[in-house]
Amino acid sequence: MEGEVAFRVPGVDQVVKTYYKVFGDLSTSSPTRRPLVALHGGPGVVHNYLLPLADLAKTHGIPVVLYDQLGNGKSTHLPDKMGDTAFWTDELFITQLNSLLEHLGIQDDFDLFGHSWGGMLGARFATTHPPGLKRLIIANSPASMKLWVEAANKLRAGLPQDVQDTLNKHEAAGTTDSKEYHDAVNVFYSRHVCRLDPMPKDLVETFATIEQDPTVYMTMNGPSEFHITGSLKTWSILDSISEIKVPTLLLNGRYDEAQDSVLYPYFQGLEKVKWVTFAESSHTPQFEERELFIERVGDFLTAE
Secondary structure, three states, X not given: OEEEEEEOOOOOOOXXXXXXXXXXXXXXXXOOOOOEEEEOOXXXXXXXXXXXXXXXXXXXXXXXXXXXXXXXXXXXXXXXXXXXOOOOOHHHHHHHHHHHHHHHOOOOOEEEEEEOHHHHHHXXXXXXXXXXXXXXXXXXXXXXXXXXXXXXXXXXXXXXXXXXXXXXXXXXXXXXXXXXXXXXXHHXXXXXXXXXXXXXXXXXXXXXXXXXXXXXXXXXXXXXXXXXXXXHHHOEOOOXXXXXXXXXXXXXXXXXXXXXXXHHHHHHHOOOEEEEEEOOOOOOHHHHOHHHHHXXXXXXXXXX
């Protein structure tokens, strides 16, 4: 099932829409389990690379809801908001999420999965104590961007010297839109975002959406995963982690750009928490170790 939800946000004259897709049955009369809503990363990409989560509908009977965040994919695009950091905020995306939950009628009973930026958003959402949220999964996500950049810089130092030199040259010159820079970035991505060669089609298409409309990614993030110039540069939830009260699963990969150091504050600050690291994965274990990933996620969501 797929559809759209119309809603309004401050600062936009038009009605905006959220595109969503449901795998499994959300009917209250159905014997299926509590639905899982997934928040994609970026910010500024699309839901496609989270499609492996749909496996949960078959393996564990869990309905899965995927959607494109505002400004991305099949949801409303707002290119005139490029650079408007006051518009693209956590609160905007939480408003969109609440609108979707209410439209689907699941606001009183749901689980939440957030990957990368989606995990940051999910964590922030959880601090507002939504009564219907029962379990949270923070996947491959930092507790602060300061920790993220520190971890990324350590990984970056392990790249071949000519790749490092190319990254440094273009970042200093402000020419991060050049092909040479993107090729160098892809070396990092092949080590710490997805180690499969070739990369899965859904992931390649997800990256391509940033080039098609860079509004959200460039405004909030910046030119790459480790050169953060946007509004998320100072993002942190360190002071609010203890406000997350629901059982939480932390996920990352051994080779992940989300190194252990960026998730540790969650592990230290949460009361009900479990942490799984995938030994053969980087930032996308849903592709790199798909079967084990689905098993670990499904078991957490269905545990008594």
